[in-house]
Amino acid sequence: xxxxxxxxxxxxxxxxxxxxxxxxxxxxxxxxxxxxxxxxxxxxxxxxxxxxxxxxxxxxxxxxxxxxxxxxxxxxxxxxxxxxxxxxxxxxxxxxxxxxxxxxxxxx
Amino acid sequence: xxxxxxxxxxxxxxxxxxxxxxxxxxxxxxxxxxxxxxxxxxxxxxxxxxxxxxxxxxxxxxxxxxxxxxxxxxxxxxxxxxxxxxxxxxxxxxxxxxxxxxxxxxxxxxxxxxxxxxxxxxxxxxxxxxxxxxxxxxxxx
Numbered sequence: 001x002x003x004x005x006x007x008x009x010x011x012x013x014x015x016x017x018x019x020x021x022x023x024x025x026x027x028x029x030x031x032x033x034x035x036x037x038x039x040x041x042x043x044x045x046x047x048x049x050x051x052x053x054x055x056x057x058x059x060x061x062x063x064x065x066x067x068x069x070x071x072x073x074x075x076x077x078x079x080x081x082x083x084x085x086x087x088x089x090x091x092x093x094x095x096x097x098x099x100x101x102x103x104x105x106x107x108x
Numbered sequence: 109x110x111x112x113x114x115x116x117x118x119x120x121x122x123x124x125x126x127x128x129x130x131x132x133x134x135x136x137x138x139x140x141x142x143x144x145x146x147x148x149x150x151x152x153x154x155x156x157x158x159x160x161x162x163x164x165x166x167x168x169x170x171x172x173x174x175x176x177x178x179x180x181x182x183x184x185x186x187x188x189x190x191x192x193x194x195x196x197x198x199x200x201x202x203x204x205x206x207x208x209x210x211x212x213x214x215x216x217x218x219x220x221x222x223x224x225x226x227x228x229x230x231x232x233x234x235x236x237x238x239x240x241x242x243x244x245x246x247x248x249x
Binding site: 030031032033034036037041049051052053054056057059060061062085 | 131135146152153156160214216218219221222225
């Protein structure tokens with residue numbers, strides 16, 4: 001499934017520079033080193049963190065997108081950085097667990 | 109590649125938001141060299157953890173990345189406080205990072221373990237009160 005497909009399922013785009021990126025699996029976490037240690041390449045990464053380091057971690061861990069849960073969004077300067085670095089970022093009002101449930105259904 | 113390629117970076121100890129710039133640049137450079145995505149991922153994550161450590165604990169430092177046909181070597185050198193107990197620092201979950209760093213999502217005690225996890229060898233030379241040099245290698249053959 002591609003990242004842009006999520007827009008049809010209640011997720012909103014914060015910035016989507018690489019909409020056709022494939023999602024393979026999901027990782028949930030807010031501790032950045034933990035995410036870098038455990039998330040796999042192409043995972044959708046669900047978090048409530050929204051600082052600049054999130055963009056660096058998504059770039060380095062090579063996740064397919066960042067999904068900000070609980071209605072979290074990005075300050076403008078960070079959104080611009082994400083776009084420039086080619087990092088897909090979406091937001092949802094859902095908590096992390098429920099967002100993962102939606103993804104679980106879609107990834108089957 | 110006949111000669112080693114060397115990339116040098118200064119890691120700014122004051123600026124948390126720019127931390128990671130060296131790693132992202134290395135990722136870009138390695139991609140241009142045509143290395144595999146998994147190798148690039150391992151090198152850039154290990155380097156990012158090292159960069160973050162230098163910002164959190166040591167007020168910055170320097171990073172050198174050497175690439176040849178056999179391996180990629182990352183050398184991170186700082187003149188910070190040194191690591192008092194390396195064995196403890198290598199344990200997942202052990203951290204001496206301050207609370208403001210934790211609120212940014214760091215300080216999980218995973219930095220050094222991740223550096224070890226993603227590289228084939230890692231050597232820590234540290235002297236309390238003088239600084240730390242970490243040498244990591246990812247083998248290409």
